[in-house]
Amino acid sequence: MIAYAFMLPFLVLLVIFHTWPVIFGTYLAFNDYNIISPPKWVGLANFKELFADEQFWSGLRNSLKYILVVPVIQVVSILVALLVNRPLRGIGFFRTAYYVPVVTSFAVVGLIWTWMYQQSGPVNAVLMALGLMKEDHSLLNNPATALLAVMFVTLWKGIGYYMVLYLAGLQSISPELEEAAVIDGATRPQVFWNITLPSLRPTILVCSLLSTISAIKVFEEIVVMTQGGPAGSTYSVLFYSYSRAFQDFKYGLAAASSIIVAIISILFGIINFRLTRGGKVDA
Template identity: 85%
Template sequence: MTSTQRRVSRRAQHKLGGTGAKVTARNTLIAYAFMLPFLILLVVYHTWPVIFGTYLAFTKYNIISPPQWVGLANFRELFADEQFWSGLTNSLKYILVVPVIQVIAILVALLVNRPLKGIGFFRTAYYVPVVTSFAVVGLIWNWMYQQGGPVTAVLGFLGLPQNGSFLNNPATALYAVMFVTLWKGIGYYMVLYLAGLQGISPELEEAATIDGATRTQVFWNITLPGLRPTILVCSLMSTISAIKVFEEIYVMTQGGPAGSTYSALFYTYSRAFVDFQYGLAAAAGIIIAVISILFGLINFKLTRGGKVDA
């Protein structure tokens, strides 16, 4: 085949789709028509709120009067507000959940990845808390944490100290809520890690075992590197969820006692829907978003961008 024929052939291939259909303006319009409903929803419920919320962060707005441009006044007010710093500190403390939940989820995924009899029941049992409404979960754990509840009864049986309800003690309330988040989220990340484990070629592990590698060596040198993309995704989602923690706080403590569980997003909610200071709430939201991005970059760095070692 001559070079001229090759060029003609490449042009012909460029004009053809994956199934050999000719790419025309009509086909392109049809493709965009199918995407149009989703694009409209994306703009209405995501892109426009982000743009308008960013604008509101530089205004004074109470939903009754039109927005008034105030520049950086909202950010200066936030930086001088001790309640905001307290909420932000609690949100950053909540990140302690991330490594714990990832480690436990990996261990549980390794456990349920075995071809054992009835393993489907255990996979379902671990996932049930994920699909349970947090309103129900919050009520259950509020009862379990209260004085005389199952948690204090177990501590008493073990001879450990009890200081009333965990949720009524400023020293323990935040960590009690963090434990509920940990308990509820393990099943979700377990499923993702289980999918990641099943995507690792069993031939690699078999070859390593034949070469004399122990189970621990196989895990550290083959399984864990193979899970790196999944670890990146799970750690990103878990970190962002921790920084934006709200539902658990709202259902279980309402930010109490004495503001010990007051989170950054709960501060944003209070300013917007209780005090009607939407500009201040939008400014707080921007700060939370920036912090989430920074921790996302840290996750990329720690997991090497989710790349599997060659």
């Protein structure tokens, strides 16, 4: 009873801010609700309207495209974690520096990067100098580059978070295993592929799952930087839910789209478990 008493404050908050919204949101998906009138049961009508809405499919396609950032951010985070896992003088400063973007508000990050992506901004100057851009134009105003530009900001901001998780995973690996492999004649790449990477499999599962769900649910980046434009090129499925709820006051339709997002997230979670065999390390 003492243990449950300590858990009670958290459990109450969990029910109020998580469990009840999930239950009520699922109920609203089968109702016509505009926050003024009482919910009116409409069955599957919201889902039928949802699947007939091209804007929903456009947002879903962009959200699925956003998943392409997941393998990139995982590879880069592992490399950075390997880099800062060395006992060098001042390494704590570099670990902190990589983590600073994580704790920075996305409102600030979005405004800074929006300015950097402007025409004649610093990003354009670098791309023009490298010969990667021929015409000086804003990356966020070009439908061909807007989504990639926003994805890069997500990559830049998220590296530090996953770096910390991978760093914890690296420091949990027994040094004796790597030392024994080196004594047996294994090279550094062989140690990484045969010992380090398999030992990181549970961490890779967690990080891949978290980043996949975050990619599907991308919202803050879109709101702050593009508002779904230009020409809907960055319009995400969660931004669709937000627009239907708080602009059109179609809360039932918004809840229905959120259920689709939840189902897709669960499916990708299952795929992650399958690919990493539940995060288990080979014997």
